[in-house]
Amino acid sequence: MTSSKIIILLLFSASGLAFVWSLYRRLSLVQLGQGKGRFDRFGERFGNMLLYAFGQKKVLARPYGVNHAIFFWACLFLVAVNLEFVLAGIFPALHLSHLPDALYVPIRLGSDLFSFLTLGAVAAALVRRTFFPLYPEARNIEGYFIVIIIAVHMLAYFGINATEIAQGQERASAWMPISLFASGFIKGASPAELASLHSLFWWVHAVALLVIFNYLIPFSKHLHVITAIGNCFFRDLDKPNTQPRETFEIGADFGADSVAKLSWKDLFDSFACTECGRCEEACPAHHTGKKLSPRQLIHDIKQNLLANREAIKNGQEPPLPLIGENGEGSCSEESIWDCTTCGACLQACPVFIEHPLKTVKLRRHLVQEKSSFPEELLNLFENSEQRFNPWGIPPSDRGKWCQPFGDRTFDAEQNEYLFFVGCAGAFDNRSKHVTAAVAMIMEAAGVTWGILDKDELCCGDSLRRLGNEYVFDQLAAKNVALFKERGVKKIVTQCPHCFTTLANDYRQYGLDIEVIHHSELIEKLLAENKLTLPQQKKQGKMLFHDSCYLGRHNDNFDAPRQVLKQATGSSLLEFGRNRENGFCCGAGGGRMWMEELSGTRINRERVQEALQQKPETICTACPYCMTMLGDGLKDEGAGEVKVKDIAEVVAEALEGQA
Amino acid sequence: MLAIACIKQVPDTTQVQIDPETNTLVREGIPFIVNPYDTHALEESLRMHDQFGMRSIALSMGPPNTEATLRKACALGVDEAILLSDRCFGGADTLATSNVLATAIDRLAQEEELGIVFCGKQTIDGDTAQVGPGIASRLGLQQLTLVDKIEHLDLEKKTIRVRRKLEGRHEIVEAPLPVMITTVRELNRPRYPTVPMRLAARDVEVRTWDNATLQIDPETVGLKGSPTWVCKIFSPERDQGEIIGDGVNDPDGTADLLIDKLLSKDLLAL
Numbered sequence: 059m060t061s062s063k064i065i066i067l068l069l070f071s072a073s074g075l076a077f078v079w080s081l082y083r084r085l086s087l088v089q090l091g092q093g094k095g096r097f098d099r100f101g102e103r104f105g106n107m108l109l110y111a112f113g114q115k116k117v118l119a120r121p122y123g124v125n126h127a128i129f130f131w132a133c134l135f136l137v138a139v140n141l142e143f144v145l146a147g148i149f150p151a152l153h154l155s156h157l158p159d160a161l162y163v164p165i166r167l168g169s170d171l172f173s174f175l176t177l178g179a180v181a182a183a184l185v186r187r188t189f190f191p192l193y194p195e196a197r198n199i200e201g202y203f204i205v206i207i208i209a210v211h212m213l214a215y216f217g218i219n220a221t222e223i224a225q226g227q228e229r230a231s232a233w234m235p236i237s238l239f240a241s242g243f244i245k246g247a248s249p250a251e252l253a254s255l256h257s258l259f260w261w262v263h264a265v266a267l268l269v270i271f272n273y274l275i276p277f278s279k280h281l282h283v284i285t286a287i288g289n290c291f292f293r294d295l296d297k298p299n300t301q302p303r304e305t306f307e308i309g310a311d312f313g314a315d316s317v318a319k320l321s322w323k324d325l326f327d328s329f330a331c332t333e334c335g336r337c338e339e340a341c342p343a344h345h346t347g348k349k350l351s352p353r354q355l356i357h358d359i360k361q362n363l364l365a366n367r368e369a370i371k372n373g374q375e376p377p378l379p380l381i382g383e384n385g386e387g388s389c390s391e392e393s394i395w396d397c398t399t400c401g402a403c404l405q406a407c408p409v410f411i412e413h414p415l416k417t418v419k420l421r422r423h424l425v426q427e428k429s430s431f432p433e434e435l436l437n438l439f440e441n442s443e444q445r446f447n448p449w450g451i452p453p454s455d456r457g458k459w460c461q462p463f464g465d466r467t468f469d470a471e472q473n474e475y476l477f478f479v480g481c482a483g484a485f486d487n488r489s490k491h492v493t494a495a496v497a498m499i500m501e502a503a504g505v506t507w508g509i510l511d512k513d514e515l516c517c518g519d520s521l522r523r524l525g526n527e528y529v530f531d532q533l534a535a536k537n538v539a540l541f542k543e544r545g546v547k548k549i550v551t552q553c554p555h556c557f558t559t560l561a562n563d564y565r566q567y568g569l570d571i572e573v574i575h576h577s578e579l580i581e582k583l584l585a586e587n588k589l590t591l592p593q594q595k596k597q598g599k600m601l602f603h604d605s606c607y608l609g610r611h612n613d614n615f616d617a618p619r620q621v622l623k624q625a626t627g628s629s630l631l632e633f634g635r636n637r638e639n640g641f642c643c644g645a646g647g648g649r650m651w652m653e654e655l656s657g658t659r660i661n662r663e664r665v666q667e668a669l670q671q672k673p674e675t676i677c678t679a680c681p682y683c684m685t686m687l688g689d690g691l692k693d694e695g696a697g698e699v700k701v702k703d704i705a706e707v708v709a710e711a712l713e714g715q716a
Numbered sequence: 717m718l719a720i721a722c723i724k725q726v727p728d729t730t731q732v733q734i735d736p737e738t739n740t741l742v743r744e745g746i747p748f749i750v751n752p753y754d755t756h757a758l759e760e761s762l763r764m765h766d767q768f769g770m771r772s773i774a775l776s777m778g779p780p781n782t783e784a785t786l787r788k789a790c791a792l793g794v795d796e797a798i799l800l801s802d803r804c805f806g807g808a809d810t811l812a813t814s815n816v817l818a819t820a821i822d823r824l825a826q827e828e829e830l831g832i833v834f835c836g837k838q839t840i841d842g843d844t845a846q847v848g849p850g851i852a853s854r855l856g857l858q859q860l861t862l863v864d865k866i867e868h869l870d871l872e873k874k875t876i877r878v879r880r881k882l883e884g885r886h887e888i889v890e891a892p893l894p895v896m897i898t899t900v901r902e903l904n905r906p907r908y909p910t911v912p913m914r915l916a917a918r919d920v921e922v923r924t925w926d927n928a929t930l931q932i933d934p935e936t937v938g939l940k941g942s943p944t945w946v947c948k949i950f951s952p953e954r955d956q957g958e959i960i961g962d963g964v965n966d967p968d969g970t971a972d973l974l975i976d977k978l979l980s981k982d983l984l985a986l
Contacts, residue, residue: 306911306915307915308912308915308916312911312912425908426910426911427910427911427912428910429907429908429909429910431908433905436905436906436908439908440908444728444747444749445728445730445731445747450730451730452728452730452731453731454731454733528911528914
């Protein structure tokens with residue numbers, strides 16, 4: 059072995075060890091977080107990993123994702139080729155050229171083409187980052203550095219091939235169009251010059267590789283090339299917006315004010331993020347000029363973990379607070395309260411990072427450990443605890459809407475469904491019409507139903523998303539106990555927030571019965587011909603707005619649309635941002651009860667989007683959306699546009715009158 | 717120095733109905749809450765603790781279940797909660813109530829200097845606004861009612877300057893300690909208990925003082941000591957309202973009708 063081979067051997071061995079060691083060091087930091095690993099349902103997880111990581115499914119959901127997919131797939135191919143590069147550098151006997159032509163030629167052709175494609179992708183990336191970045195901070199040194207290093211690596215690769223072709227050492231040169239083209243530039247060089255050029259390109263190629271593996275991957279956001287694959291495997295297979303329960307024992311932590319109190323997956327998420335900015339672009343809070351950026355949140359968690367790791371390992375107080383106005387690595391309280399938990403970020407993220415879960419953990423800390431929250435929430439909290447509804451209206455008024463229907467106290471013998479009316483449906487004057495419409499529809503379809511009247515408690519959705527887990531816990535436990543006591547077998551709700559809370563959150567409290575949103579119930583009744591509409595009632599140009607908690611969080615996009623089509627006999631207009639990509643009304647995550655003091659109003663942005671289509675009616679299936687859209691329309695001077703719940707549209711078709 | 721908050725557990729009056737047969741309050745199944753004005757009294761005593769290091773004590777007279785209310789006060793951070801409960805205290809009017817509270821405060825003042833007694837301006841069930849002033853009279857404290865701001869507290873000179881919220885005007889008043897202050901909503905924003913404090917409050921001992929401890933003449937407490945008797949409670953008859961216009965289809969016309977109506981009743985000054 060020559061001395062240069064020994065140097066190469068030592069260099070690559072050291073580099074390989076350093077790569078593994080630095081990866082281990084960094085990734086083992088996630089062990090500072092809480093909770094257990096996610097290795098259940100292995101097959102499903104493995105399938106997710108193949109589809110979303112190796113198949114790039116969510117990356118490709120956006121046009122520019124093609125560029126990333128090229129990088130990724132080219133990288134997979136080239137990693138294999140580079141392994142040969144390293145090994146053949148040390149042990150020439152391992153050179154690919156020893157393979158038979160049938161294998162050798164395709165590999166050479168593939169390398170040439172993939173490398174060229176990658177150079178094209180580099181060019182596209184540079185153009186995009188410079189002229190159309192998703193967010194201005196994307197124009198950073200690190201972002202440019204990676205693409206330039208990749209470009210250097212590829213150019214050097216062509217340089218090596220070109221010199222080898224010029225030296226007449228490459229038997230597959232006819233199948234290496236780019237390399238062959240490049241060799242044209244060095245045709246006249248002497249053998250000595252070619253040898254020096256080869257050596258130069260080889261070393262440039264090697265150094266670029268070392269920079270990628272020993273700096274960019276382990277120490278920058280490009281760690282995602284490894285962690286994103288893991289994140290697709292470890293994704294939440296159930297409902298990523300269903301927050302975990304807390305145990306209320308003396309000495310326990312409530313929420314998180316330190317990365318060590320977040321889950322290991324929260325920390326892993328922060329390493330999986332490549333800061334593409336899709337979450338930020340989709341985020342209604344960020345979009346309307348508020349402080350929150352889901353991208354920044356994940357970045358800050360990572361920076362905080364890196365800044366505090368030694369202190370946390372040594373059991374000391376972390377020097378950089380996770381919550382506060384401390385710049386990078388720290389989340390401001392304002393941004394924590396901006397979130398509507400609409401899940402647009404969850405939907406946008408190509409690698410299943412769970413943003414709102416983290417926000418709620420920070421809120422839990424603020425509410426439960428610090429009693430620090432926007433002052434308008436005090437009434438909500440007190441009212442929910444003392445009178446079991448957000449407005450503080452006497453519980454005895456809860457059943458008043460039902461007077462025209464007579465005594466409808468739930469009776470397990472007589473009633474198929476418990477109609478869980480919800481606070482908005484019971485107390486909000488506008489929503490009471492929806493409640494009556496749902497009741498009327500059930501009557502018309504012969505569905506038997508009953509209510510809990512004054513005994514029904516707020517489901518606690520807003521409380522839970524706002525981080526007041528303590529009071530949520532009490533409401534949830536009492537409601538579930540009441541359902542059991544009354545022998546409830548099926549529940550219908552007319553609010554997506556009640557729906558998601560009963561169907562998903564209450565599972566944690568042992569509620570395992572059918573919970574159905576009225577949109578699905580009506581669709582089912584229509585499909586089974588149990589509900590027949592005497593005539594279709596036109597609503598003019600009609601738009602449907604997806605409630606985040608019905609659509610994105612529960613995958614119910616079709617039922618309300620189907621119901622509207624059947625009730626009106628007309629087709630629906632769609633928002634530009636619809637279904638999975640729907641834009642929040644601004645009321646989720648407890649924001650219904652808060653002032654919107656910074657930026658523009660989310661509901662007005664949504665209404666402006668609606669008005670572009672000049673609708674006569676905007677339909678929704680959520681009381682919060684109804685309030686927000688109605689208010690937004692008034693603010694936009696478009697009070698003549700009606701906002702109706704799908705149940706009201708159906709009820710009109712039942713009555714055959716306006 | 718003591719900052720005592722007198723708080724009362726009251727039925728949530730928004731939920732109380734009057735039995736038309738017996739003319740009494742139907743209290744069954746009605747949740748109890750802390751009298752809303754008293755929450756401001758409690759908050760202010762906590763602030764005295766936080767800002768001036770005074771010892772905050774929550775004091776309540778009531779049946780044994782009042783302990784729940786005092787536990788809430790503990791979750792908010794009072795140094796001590798004392799329940800004044802004895803069968804013979806039951807059925808008290810404001811005179812008898814102030815007697816028990818004043819005796820208890822006097823007893824506390826034997827051990828530590830009394831600074832301020834805070835009371836809500838009135839309760840939402842009785843609405844008499846007499847207990848606070850009753851305590852002040854019995855103990856000879858300066859009484860500062862309807863306070864919406866504490867302007868200055870000087871513990872050296874033992875003086876306090878407060879702002880009183882009166883009809884259409886404010887009044888700045890200064891008095892030597894000890895004083896009795898009744899609080900209005902504008903005085904402060906009550907804090908929200910943290911979960912660790914709530915959990916700790918579950919195990920806190922709420923001291924109960926009965927009449928064996930307080931040694932008050934039984935003739936001056938409870939029903940016996942109450943010269944006021946409630947003869948009848950009823951909801952006043954209200955004239956039937958009327959629906960004018962059609963607000964859904966003709967909002968502008970209906971608004972005109974409404975303004976005409978208000979003008980005709982001289983309810984709008986132009």
